[in-house]
Amino acid sequence: MRPLTRRQREVLLLAANGNTNQAIAEWRGVTPHSVAEILTAAYRRLGATDRAQAVAIALAVGELGVHEIHIPDQQREAAA
DSSP, X not given: OOOOOXXXXXXXXXXXXXXXXXXXXXXXXXXXXXXXXHHHHHHHHHTOSSHHHHHHHHHXXXXXXXXXXXXXXXXXXXXX
16 A cells, blocks of 8 residues: 555545535635545555545554544534
8 A cells, every 4th residue: 555645645634524525625726526536546545445445544554643533513412
């Protein structure tokens, strides 16, 4: 497995925090298609087939830290 690029890591982290491709695209000033392409490249590097699996693998191999994943207060309260 090759490490993620800075851009792939950044976009995957935004996705891991529940952001849509559209929202990520608006923040980064690119198209949603570009975001999808970046995520697809990240999936390939990680050996993942989808967003959830990519996040899980990235957490397991240290590409993302669990402290970087933010649970919205509403979901945290519902889980308690």
